[in-house]
Amino acid sequence: MRVVHLLRKYNPAEWGGTETAIQRLFDGLRQHHVTPITYCPRIENSGGTDPLVEAGFMVKRFNACVPIFGISPQRVRQFIAVGGNLMSFDLPGLLWREKGIDLIHSHVLNRLGSIAAFVARRRKLPLVLTIHGGLLDLPQALRDSLQPPRRDGWEWGKVFGAALRSRRLLHYCDAILTCNQKEAALLQEQHPAKRILVHPHGVPTSLYRKDHRETARESFPAIHDRRLLLAAGRIDPVKNQLWLIEQAPEIFRRHPDAMLVLAGACTNEGYGESLRRRIEQLALQDRVVLTGGLPPGHPRLIGLFQSAEAVLLPSISETFGLVILEAWAAGTTVISSRTSGALDLVRNGENGWLFDLTDPKTFHRAVGRTLLQPDLKAGLAAAGGKLAGARYDATMLAGRMKGLYEQLIAEKNALRNSAR
Numbered sequence: 001m002r003v004v005h006l007l008r009k010y011n012p013a014e015w016g017g018t019e020t021a022i023q024r025l026f027d028g029l030r031q032h033h034v035t036p037i038t039y040c041p042r043i044e045n046s047g048g049t050d051p052l053v054e055a056g057f058m059v060k061r062f063n064a065c066v067p068i069f070g071i072s073p074q075r076v077r078q079f080i081a082v083g084g085n086l087m088s089f090d091l092p093g094l095l096w097r098e099k100g101i102d103l104i105h106s107h108v109l110n111r112l113g114s115i116a117a118f119v120a121r122r123r124k125l126p127l128v129l130t131i132h133g134g135l136l137d138l139p140q141a142l143r144d145s146l147q148p149p150r151r152d153g154w155e156w157g158k159v160f161g162a163a164l165r166s167r168r169l170l171h172y173c174d175a176i177l178t179c180n181q182k183e184a185a186l187l188q189e190q191h192p193a194k195r196i197l198v199h200p201h202g203v204p205t206s207l208y209r210k211d212h213r214e215t216a217r218e219s220f221p222a223i224h225d226r227r228l229l230l231a232a233g234r235i236d237p238v239k240n241q242l243w244l245i246e247q248a249p250e251i252f253r254r255h256p257d258a259m260l261v262l263a264g265a266c267t268n269e270g271y272g273e274s275l276r277r278r279i280e281q282l283a284l285q286d287r288v289v290l291t292g293g294l295p296p297g298h299p300r301l302i303g304l305f306q307s308a309e310a311v312l313l314p315s316i317s318e319t320f321g322l323v324i325l326e327a328w329a330a331g332t333t334v335i336s337s338r339t340s341g342a343l344d345l346v347r348n349g350e351n352g353w354l355f356d357l358t359d360p361k362t363f364h365r366a367v368g369r370t371l372l373q374p375d376l377k378a379g380l381a382a383a384g385g386k387l388a389g390a391r392y393d394a395t396m397l398a399g400r401m402k403g404l405y406e407q408l409i410a411e412k413n414a415l416r417n418s419a420r
Contacts, residue, residue, distance in 0.1 A: 001405060002035045002101045006116045008086065008108035010040035010059070012050050013293060014265045016234040017322045018132045019051075020296045021201040022107065026057055028202065028398020034405070037101070039094065041086060051296060064088040064112070067157025085110040087157045095119040103405050107132060111157060114164035117172040124416055126408035129169070130177040130199070134319040136186040137340050170194065174408050179320035182340040199401065200344075201322050202394030205385075207297055208305065208329035216303025222289055223307065226259035227371060230308035230332075232301070232323050233315070235266040235275060235290075240314040240337070240357070242271070245278050245288065247360055252287055254364065255371050260284075263304055265293030305330035309377070310370045314357065315339055324352070325392050328384030333377045335366045351383035 005026075010019065026036045036057060041064035052059050067087040092115050095104070105128040106116040113129060120127040161167075170176060170191055177199040178184045184198045217224060229251070233239040241262055251258055266272035279288050294301040305311065311327035311334050318339035324346065327334045334352035336342040346352040353366035370377045 004037050004101050004104045006106045007040040011043050014267050024202055024394040028395045032399050032402045034402050062088050062090040069154045087111050091115050102409055111161050111166050114166035114169050126174045126412045128175045129173045137183040180340045180344045201320050202392050202397040203325040203329050204394045205329045205389045212299040212303035213307045215299040216307050219300045227257050228308045230261045230304055231312045232263045234264045235272045236268045237271050238316050240316050242275055244314045261289045263291040308332050310335050325388045328388040331381050333370050333381045352380055
């Protein structure tokens with residue numbers, strides 16, 4: 001089976017949870033004899049390592065653009081980073097000419113997703129859509145940030161969006177996959193006749209069993225003899241690291257031996273600069289470590305997970321929360337804000353802690369119980385690890401995905417034969 005996977009953005013230098021989820025899906029699909037073919041926009045600086053290519057997967061890049069006149073290069077980069085609605089004139093022809101494919105799986109909405117839907121209809125191929133970042137299940141502030149700038153440019157791409165019927169993309173899909181129950185329920189209300197399924201991301205639990213703590217200590221000497229609190233995720237407003245920095249002085253007052261590590265590539269330059277500036281203003285340079293981007297599954301990153309007393313997720317929105325599974329696989333306790341993804345995974349006080357961003361006391365209470373009650377911490381981590389291994393193994397979930405592919409292909413073939 002050969003399946004095209006269409007991505008809105010794939011830049012190894014800005015690796016995040018979506019990229020990790022896709023890589024693990026590909027690893028699992030390959031074990032089930034499915035060949036993924038990645039289509040993604042071309043990037044300016046394509047040097048350096050590419051985890052998908054190094055793993056032996058096909059990556060084909062096409063020209064894409066931000067269809068807005070009159071905006072600065074910085075705004076273009078930000079627009080792309082936060083999920084901007086791109087346009088490509090190359091993609092239709094490339095997908096049309098791709099030989100021997102059985103299904104198209106889009107990981108992008110809007111115009112690019114609609115191009116995939118157009119080609120799938122013409123080639124009579126099944127179309128699967130995975131909604132990674134949320135569609136209906138989004139805070140209003142985040143929803144507003146995903147809209148194109150209105151004052152400093154003219155969006156000429158609307159013409160092509162109308163021609164592609166991008167507003168009807170969900171109608172054309174044979175299956176729509178979400179990462180959490182809330183998103184699925186909201187979509188089902190609006191599209192009661194559609195096949196909408198919750199398909200969580202997976203984690204290769206065996207990858208996190210080998211001890212890499214010494215590698216982490218060698219790479220980041222500052223964490224020696226410290227009680228490590230780790231926030232792993234791209235530096236971006238939705239991940240909300242600035243909120244965590246505001247809480248840091250109180251963390252260190254209560255727990256003088258604690259250290260905060262922020263591990264992830266910066267995908268928003270302005271936010272990254274604000275974060276660094278606030279760290280300096282609070283004189284936390286010796287208590288906060290910014291690692292930059294770390295390759296997925298790298299011993300340094302796994303070692304940080306294993307060394308951490310807790311993994312912190314202060315996200316404003318988290319449709320799944322792959323970091324939670326990674327923490328559990330590494331044997332670490334999770335402390336997360338109450339996002340839809342976390343609520344699907346974490347049972348407060350049973351396999352981790354949940355807190356309210358509007359009530360920092362709930363956060364500090366969870367940190368305190370984690371650092372001061374080692375037996376409780378170990379019990380929560382063990383419960384999370386058991387759940388990750390039983391329900392979220394990457395290979396098992398990839399097998400479930402292949403089963404869906406096979407079902408959709410059979411249905412499409414049956415329709416084609418009946419039409420004859």
